[in-house]
Amino acid sequence: MFEKIVGHETITHHLEKEIVGDEMSHAYLFSGMDGIGKKKTAKEFAKALLCSDNEEKPCGHCPACIQIDHENHPDVKVIGAKTGETSIKISQVREMISDLSVKPYSGNWRIVIIDEAERMTPEAQNSLLKSLEEPLSYNIFILITSHPQSILPTIRSRCQSYHFQPLNSRKIKEILHRDTEFDSQLIDNAVLSSGGSPGMAYYLLENSEIREERVHYLREIYSLLRGNEIKVFSLAETLSKDKTTSQGTLEFLIHWFYQVGLLLDGHPLPDNAKPDQALVAFYKLLENEKNEAIIKTLFEMMATIQYNVNLRLQWEKCFIKIMRIQKG
Incomplete structure (x- = not known):
C-alpha cells in the first residue's frame, strides 16, 4: 500500500493496518527532520483513503490519486505559510475550518495536511484545537513538523504521533539513483552530508x-x-x-x-x-x-x-x- 515510501516501514505498516481495519485517528502528527518523507507519506495516506481503484490502493493513476499528487483534490487541502510569510495565520486556519463543515465532495473523507505546522501562530493553533476537541467524523488532520515541541501540548495529545527516523545511507542512495542522474561520487558525498534526509541529499545535489x-x-x-x-x-x-x-x-x-x-x-x-x-x-x-x-x-x-x-x-x-x- 505504501510501496512508494522508502524506509519508515514501521510507520507505514501501522497506517496500513488502520486503513484496512477502518480505525483511522481523526488527527496525526508526523514529526522528523526536514526532507525525510513526512509529506510524501501524508499524501500516500490520503491517496490510499480516497483512491477509486478496487484492486490496488493507492493505484497512483486514478483521478483521485492524480489530483492529490497535484494538490488540487477537492477533499484534500494542504496548507502552509503563504509565499512571503513566515507563519501560518489564524485567518488561514479559520478558512480551513469553515470548509471542513461541508461534507466531502467525492469520497468518505476530508483530509487536511498542515505542512510545517510549527509555523502556526499561537492564535492559529488555539483555533485548530477547537476542531480537534470536537472532530467531525469525516475529517482527518495530518500535522507535519520538524519541531514538534513548538506544537501546543494540548494539540499533540489529541494526535496519533509518528516520528520519522533518519534513513540509512543505502536507502537514500536507492532513492537518488532511482530519481536522479547524478554520478555515484556526487551522490555519495551528498548522502554523507544529508543527516539521513533524502530531501536534503537531493537539495545538496541540486x-x-x-x-x-x-x-x-x-x-x-x-x-x-x-x-x-x-x-x-x-x-x-x-x-x-x-x-x-x-x-x-x-x-x-x-x-x-x-x-x-x-x-x-x-x-x-x-x-x-x-x-x-x-x-x-x-x-x-x-x-x-x-x-x-x-x-x-x-x-x-x-x-x-x-x-x-x-x-x-x-x-x-x-x-x-x-x-x-x-x-x-
Missing part, C-alpha cells in the same frame, strides 16, 4: 553552493577547535542570517559529530561508508567525551533557537562553549 558552504563551515569549526577564537565571531555572523539557516546547519553539524563519535567508538559509519579526509581530521582532533559534550551543546542550541532569540549572540555562546570543551 545546489553546489550549499555543498561548498558546508565544507567551509567544517573548515571554520575545525579551525575553531584548534583554538582560533576569531572564528567564533565570523561563524556566528554568517550563521545568524535567519532561523531556517541555523536549524539546517545545526542538523548537519549534529549528524557530523555523530559520525565522528562512531569513529571514536571504533564503530563503522552507516553502511560501512568510508570516512572522508574531513571526518578523519576531526576524529584525530577530538576525544570521545569532548565530542559527546559538543553534540549535547548543539542540541541545546537547537532547543534555544525555537524561541525569539538573538541568533548571532546564541551562536557566539555556542561556539565559545565548544571551544572551552575542546580546551578542557
